[in-house]
Amino acid sequence: MPYETITTQTDGAVTTITLNRPQALNALSSVVLDELIEAFAAYQNDDSQLCAILTGSGDKAFAAGADIKEMSEKEAADFYLQDFFAKWTSHIVEAVRKPWIAAVNGFALGGGCELAMMADFIIASDRAKFGQPEIKLGVAPGMGGSQRLTRAVGKAKAMEMCLTGRMMDAEEAERSGLVARVVPHDTLMDEARTTAATIAGMPPMAAMVNKEMVNAAYETFLGQGVIHERRLFQILTASEDKAEGMKAFIEKRDGQWKGR
Ligand code: HXC
8 A cells, every 4th residue: 555654565575664754864753653553564464474674765864763843843741642652662562573674774863763773673784873862852762762772782872872862873883782783885775685585584483483582581580581482482392383494404405384
């Protein structure tokens, strides 16, 4: 279906969702959010799609944040009554159980950085820049940035970035653990597609379980996380793909996955 502020494209088992407001540096308006929710739901519900990539259109930005012009019109009561930003968590972080990658092609600021950090991992162009500059607007991160950035890069850098609005370049972001990999700008989408296709070639249920396990490390203490991992592992051993995967290894051939 046609969208106003994003585009979507499928290539084999890989869905690419592109934020498409380059004139506003892909700022995240409420229309963008609604359309992203729809696009991610379509990805999650389509059994033929096994990995997604989220990126930004244009050469300059992944997303330069929540839409400041739209936010400037709202009052505190609007933010509270609409539970502003809650839908990101329920519809994107929690509802999308299949893997997705953020391919960060430029500025990822404020809500843009927070959106990238909601992905399972980030691949960054060497021109990417990450920051939480909300303090300069008299506010603070509102989509999980103070929490996810701190978990990703530690208190010192997260605190410095939130308090000063300083941006981190791609090289520092990789060194600090915020991004999985930095690639030359012109190769970003090829690298992201190759990585997504690799994931899409894995047994699909095992991919979901691996994602759930790693995410559990954010939510639980170590002993509980290890038990959670063990139970999920045990469930996975009952899958047809486990039997096929091990048989295929022994028979020296590629596995043929059923996704269950
Ligand atoms: C709306 C935005 C925008 C944003 C850029 N634009 N960021 N519009 N919301 N977040 C628009 C500009 O108004 C301008 O439109 C066009 O995009 C190009 O931007 P420029 O500023 O002219 O580009 P440049 O000089 O290259 O500077 C790039 C930039 C700067 C450094 C990224 O745009 C910038 O600082 N943007 C804001 C970043 C930010 O503060 N993000 C956090 C937002 S708050 P016109 O029409 O003038 O050409 C947030 C969460 C809040 O995300 C949660 C708590 C409530």
